[in-house]
Amino acid sequence: MSIATTIDTALDRSIVLGYGRIGLLARRRLPGWPADPPRIDGQAVLVTGAASGLGLATACGFARLGATVHALARDPRRAEQAAAEIRASVPGADALAQACDLSSLAAVKSFADEFAAREPRLDVLVNNAGVMPAERTRTVDGHELMFATHVLAPLALSTLLAGLLGRVINVMHPGWADTEGVRRSMPTFRTITGPIIRTAQEGADTIVWLGAAPEALRETGLFWHDRRPRPTHYRLGPSPGASERGRDELWAYCEAALAAAGIGPL
Numbered sequence: 001m002s003i004a005t006t007i008d009t010a011l012d013r014s015i016v017l018g019y020g021r022i023g024l025l026a027r028r029r030l031p032g033w034p035a036d037p038p039r040i041d042g043q044a045v046l047v048t049g050a051a052s053g054l055g056l057a058t059a060c061g062f063a064r065l066g067a068t069v070h071a072l073a074r075d076p077r078r079a080e081q082a083a084a085e086i087r088a089s090v091p092g093a094d095a096l097a098q099a100c101d102l103s104s105l106a107a108v109k110s111f112a113d114e115f116a117a118r119e120p121r122l123d124v125l126v127n128n129a130g131v132m133p134a135e136r137t138r139t140v141d142g143h144e145l146m147f148a149t150h151v152l153a154p155l156a157l158s159t160l161l162a163g164l165l166g167r168v169i170n171v172m173h174p175g176w177a178d179t180e181g182v183r184r185s186m187p188t189f190r191t192i193t194g195p196i197i198r199t200a201q202e203g204a205d206t207i208v209w210l211g212a213a214p215e216a217l218r219e220t221g222l223f224w225h226d227r228r229p230r231p232t233h234y235r236l237g238p239s240p241g242a243s244e245r246g247r248d249e250l251w252a253y254c255e256a257a258l259a260a261a262g263i264g265p266l
């Protein structure tokens with residue numbers, strides 16, 4: 001193992017150093033740090049949750065690379081604001097507002113069907129929208145809100161837009177990034193991590209890289225952080241997430257939930 005790999009792995013295993021901005025700053029200086037992505041003029045990217053935080057930073061990142069950016073927010077006014085902010089940050093950006101409440105599968109289906117009928121191409125879908133409600137909340141479909149937003153909506157969008165799509169990026173771990181969501185839902189965590197928390201742009205770095213870099217196409221289905229695939233579990237004991245039966249049950253549940261909304265097969 002090279003010294004660079006040893007340092008990179010140590011940052012990852014320490015969690016605090018790796019997920020904070022020190023990890024990104026250090027990794028960028030290590031030999032073998034993957035090159036910045038090329039321009040992707042003419043490509044189209046759809047970013048969900050683009051009105052704030054990582055979504056807005058991601059949308060700006062793709063706009064800087066020359067892509068047409070579809071900025072999706074919960075309601076039309078916030079979507080228009082997001083598109084205007086992208087154009088203000090990136091002069092000449094081609095940013096288009098898209099509105100959809102992703103917590104409703106009927107709304108996701110209607111948005112995706114209209115988008116697919118209207119738009120000639122979609123090269124990258126970034127499933128970024130997320131919530132962390134203080135109390136258990138149910139969606140109009142009866143699903144738990146966080147599960148509906150982070151799991152069912154990405155699955156539904158990816159399925160419904162599959163005919164158009166190139167890459168799909170599900171935002172997993174971007175590192176600890178200073179966003180409205182973190183400030184609102186985790187104020188104590190935000191205070192504790194203040195000295196080391198990443199900016200939203202730093203958190204968006206790997207999302208944009210995954211959407212544009214040719215090397216990212218070599219492998220699929222992995223958990224990425226700071227431009228490298230990372231382990232999803234550390235070997236400290238049995239992990240309930242790794243159970244094959246659990247995975248099958250979750251997949252069957254998602255399939256049934258989407259089928260009930262007229263979406264699928266997956």
Ligand SMILES: NC(=O)c1ccc[n+]([C@@H]2O[C@H](COP(=O)([O-])OP(=O)(O)OC[C@H]3O[C@@H](n4cnc5c(N)ncnc54)[C@H](OP(=O)(O)O)[C@@H]3O)[C@@H](O)[C@H]2O)c1
Pocket residue numbers: 048049050051052053054055072073074075078100101102103104128129130131149171172173174175176177178179180181182203
């Ligand atoms: N920041 C971090 O440190 C961190 C760490 C790990 C993972 N993440 C993940 O990164 C993603 C972005 O988080 P963030 O920190 O940037 O949070 P954020 O600032 O709260 O951004 C999330 C965005 O998602 C939108 N959204 C939520 N529910 C929606 C719905 N039903 N329909 C349409 N849009 C919806 C929100 O819009 P509204 O304002 O209208 O609700 C908001 O614009 C999330 O998936 C989060 O889990 C973040």
